Amino acid sequence: xxxxxxxxxxxxxxxxxxxxxxxxxxxxxxxxxxxxxxxxxxxxxxxxxxxxxxxxxxxxxxxxxxxxxxxxxxxxxxxxxxxxxxxxxxxxxxxxxxxxxxxxxxxxxxxxxxxxxxxxxxxxxxxxxxxxxxxxxxxxxxxxxxxxxxxxxxxxxxxxxxxxxxxxxxxxxxxxxxxxxxxxxxxxxxxxxxxxxxxxxxxxxxxxxxxxxxxxxxxxxxxxxxxxxxxxxxxxxxxxxxxxxxxxxxxxxxxxxxxxxxx
Numbered sequence: 081x082x083x084x085x086x087x088x089x090x091x092x093x094x095x096x097x098x099x100x101x102x103x104x105x106x107x108x109x110x111x112x113x114x115x116x117x118x119x120x121x122x123x124x125x126x127x128x129x130x131x132x133x134x135x136x137x138x139x140x141x142x143x144x145x146x147x148x149x150x151x152x153x154x155x156x157x158x159x160x161x162x163x164x165x166x167x168x169x170x171x172x173x174x175x176x177x178x179x180x181x182x183x184x185x186x187x188x189x190x191x192x193x194x195x196x197x198x199x200x201x202x203x204x205x206x207x208x209x210x211x212x213x214x215x216x217x218x219x220x221x222x223x224x225x226x227x228x229x230x231x232x233x234x235x236x237x238x239x240x241x242x243x244x245x246x247x248x249x250x251x252x253x254x255x256x257x258x259x260x261x262x263x264x265x266x267x268x269x270x271x272x273x274x275x276x277x278x279x280x281x282x283x284x285x286x287x288x289x290x291x292x293x294x295x296x297x298x299x300x301x302x303x304x305x306x307x308x309x310x311x312x313x314x315x316x317x318x319x320x321x322x323x324x325x326x327x328x329x330x331x332x333x334x335x336x337x338x339x340x341x342x343x
Contacts, residue, residue: 093126093128093132093136094128094132094133094135094136094139095136095139096126097122097126097128097132097133097136098136098137098139098140100126101116101136101140102140102143102145102325105140105145105146105156105161106161106325110156111156112156112157112158113155113156113158114155114156115153115154115155116137116146116148116153116154116155116156118153119133119134122136137154139295139296140154141154142295142296143295143296143298143325143326144157144295144326145157145325161325161326161327161328162326162327162328163327163328163329163330164185164322164327164328164329164330165184165329165330166277166303166305166329166331167331167332168180168184169181169183169184169185170262170272170275170307171262171272172259172260172262172263172265172266172271172272173259173260173262173263175259176259177259178258178259178260179194179257179259179260179262179263180260180262181194181227181260182194182227185227185229185234186229190229190230191229191230192227192228192229193227193228194225194226194227194228194256195225195226195228196223196224196225196254196255196256197224197225197226198222198223198224199221199222199223199224199252199253199254200221200222201219201220201221201222201243201252202219202220202221202222202240203217203218203219203220204219204220204222204240204317205319207304208220208240208304208317208319211304211306211314211317212240212242212314212317213314219243220240220241220242220243220246220317221240221241221242221243221246221247221251221252222238222239222240223238223239223241223251223261224236224237224238224239225237226291226292233291233292233293234322234327235320235321235322236287236288236291236292236320236321236322237318237319237320238318238319238320239261239316239317239318240316240317240318241261241315241316242314242315245265245268245270245315249264249268250264251264261316262307262316265309265315265316270309270310270313270315271309271310272307272308272309272315272316273308273309273310274307274308274312275305275306275307275308276305276306276308277303277304277305277331278303278304278305279301279302279303279329280301280302280304281299281300281301281302281324282299282300282302282321283297283299283300284297284298284299284300284321285321288300288321292321292322292323294323298323298324298325299324300321300322300323300324301321301322301323301324301327301328301329302319302320302321303318303319303320303321303329304317304318304319305317305318305319305320
């Protein structure tokens with residue numbers, strides 16, 4: 081069998097250098113607090129000029145993956161990349177406790193907070209409408225917010241709720257919901273039973289680019305989450321976006337008997 085020839089990479093050399101170094105940072109080959117190879121070694125490795133190497137390093141600095149200044153060693157930032165565990169914060173919070181994301185995601189010494197951006201009844205995007213089982217032109221109640229750790233925006237979240245569940249409840253009010261909407265839904269008689277995530281990499285929208293303070297055209301991780309209540313009724317559909325170069329999602333699954341492996 082003949083392996084097709086790989087097409088040449090059309091990106092500029094400094095972008096290709098940054099891509100290779102970024103991958104080594106994100107997979108752990110360049111560990112937190114580790115020094116990057118010297119400019120001389122990077123020039124030799126990539127066949128690049130000093131100016132090209134410096135442009136590549138500036139990209140990584142803009143992405144908050146490395147720190148350093150001209151004439152000094154460049155090191156990997158010690159808190160990248162952050163792994164998020166969605167299953168840890170999807171259940172309703174305990175009585176009197178805040179939304180689980182705010183307590184489960186931050187590390188030691190960090191403070192998480194949310195900022196509400198929009199609440200209203202809207203016609204949702206097509207994939208959300210389909211997940212909610214809405215007729216064409218049907219509406220849902222939207223709550224849009226940004227979740228942050230300290231001063232860093234982490235996730236832009238747009239959550240949609242069936243109007244027959246949300247109307248007349250705090251879901252429709254422009255204020256934070258104590259314990260988060262999973263807790264409120266449970267209190268309203270709609271506890272979450274099952275959740276399905278669809279995760280994809282997307283080029284950021286203009287809003288995502290601005291709200292998440294993205295440094296360039298790096299992708300965002302977009303999660304379309306459908307939360308089901310009793311009888312497989314969708315009670316919440318959320319679209320969540322986070323910087324793909326700073327965060328990863330971790331899911332754990334049991335292996336059922338009879339599951340077939342990949343060839």
